Amino acid sequence: FALSNASSNSLEMLNLGETASILLNVMQFIALKLVIIQGVASILCGAVFAPTKNRSRFVWGVKGLVGGPLAIIQLNKLDELP
Numbered sequence: 001f002a003l004s005n006a007s008s009n010s011l012e013m014l015n016l017g018e019t020a021s022i023l024l025n026v027m028q029f030i031a032l033k034l035v036i037i038q039g040v041a042s043i044l045c046g047a048v049f050a051p052t053k054n055r056s057r058f059v060w061g062v063k064g065l066v067g068g069p070l071a072i073i074q075l076n077k078l079d080e081l082p
Contacts, residue, residue, distance in 0.1 A: 041068045045075055054081040 011020035046061025053075065063071040 038068050049075045
């Protein structure tokens with residue numbers, strides 16, 4: 001919703017005026033932050049935490065991308081594999 005062309009049209013239908021553009025900017029900023037957090041979590045899981053626990057870098061990189069910070073927490077709770 002935040003990054004599509006329909007966002008501005010649907011907010012115009014609500015007759016919010018200048019508030020609509022401010023609201024759209026806030027939604028876009030939040031969406032960008034969420035994407036960045038997911039990317040950082042993926043890199044941390046795959047490149048930093050997974051090798052120290054003898055886990056698959058690829059698998060935990062994907063889990064970090066999908067799960068974000070929750071995947072980091074879960075990986076840190078796991079024991080090291082032999």
